[in-house]
Amino acid sequence: DGGITQSPKYLFRKEGQNVTLSCEQNLNHDAMYWYRQDPGQGLRLIYYSQIVNDFQKGDIAEGYSVSREKKESFPLTVTSAQKNPTAFYLCASSTGAGIYNEQFFGPGTRLTVL
Amino acid sequence: AQSVAQPEDQVNVAEGNPLTVKCTYSVSGNPYLFWYVQYPNRGLQFLLKYITGDNLVKGSYGFEAEFNKSQTSFHLKKPSALVSDSALYFCAVRDRNAGNMLTFGGGTRLMVKP
Numbered sequence: 226d227g228g229i230t231q232s233p234k235y236l237f238r239k240e241g242q243n244v245t246l247s248c249e250q251n252l253n254h255d256a257m258y259w260y261r262q263d264p265g266q267g268l269r270l271i272y273y274s275q276i277v278n279d280f281q282k283g284d285i286a287e288g289y290s291v292s293r294e295k296k297e298s299f300p301l302t303v304t305s306a307q308k309n310p311t312a313f314y315l316c317a318s319s320t321g322a323g324i325y326n327e328q329f330f331g332p333g334t335r336l337t338v339l
Numbered sequence: 340a341q342s343v344a345q346p347e348d349q350v351n352v353a354e355g356n357p358l359t360v361k362c363t364y365s366v367s368g369n370p371y372l373f374w375y376v377q378y379p380n381r382g383l384q385f386l387l388k389y390i391t392g393d394n395l396v397k398g399s400y401g402f403e404a405e406f407n408k409s410q411t412s413f414h415l416k417k418p419s420a421l422v423s424d425s426a427l428y429f430c431a432v433r434d435r436n437a438g439n440m441l442t443f444g445g446g447t448r449l450m451v452k453p
Contacts, residue, residue: 270440
C-alpha cells in the first residue's frame, strides 16, 4: 500500500456520533483524496486537497469534513449529518493533481454504524 | 460529464486461459485511462495507464490494456490467467474538462479457477 497508512482498520460508531478517520502519507505527495466505496459500486470522491491548507468538495461531500494542516496528513471526519455512513473509506495521494498522475491508495478503513 | 462503464459484474476464467475485463468510457475531451486492482479488504493498487502514444499499454503482473478510440474502450487483458489474479478490477478515466478528477467504473470481479 505504498507509504499511505490509514487508521483504524475497523471502526464502529453509534448513531449521532462524529468519528475521524486518519490518513498519513510519507511519499511527499502534494495531492490527497478521500473516497467512499459501497458494495457493487465504484469509488466516489468525497474531498480532495491539492496543497496544504486547501481542499475541495468532491461528488458526495455532504456530512463529511476534512482538514489539511500538514502535507503528510488528511483526516476525514464523518459527522452525524451523514445519513448512511457505513462504508469502506479509502484515502489516496498523488504527486500532484495533474492528469497524468496515478493515485496511490491506503489500505482503507471500514466504518460501521451501529 | 465523464463516465466509465464496466459491463460485467463478474468474469470467470480457467487458470492458464486468456482473460479480458471490459471497460468503456465517455469523455468530452481526450481520455486518460487507468486500471486498478483491489484484493479483499485492501486498498487499490495501480496496474497501468494510458496517456498517449501506443494503443497497447503494458502494466504490472503481466497485464496489458488496449485503447480503442473509435470504440471508446480500454479493455484489460492477460494472456494466461493465474488463480492469484482473482480480485476486483476497476477502470477509471480522467478528462481535463472534468477538473482532472478520476471517475471510477463499478468494478468487475475476476474469478480464476484452477
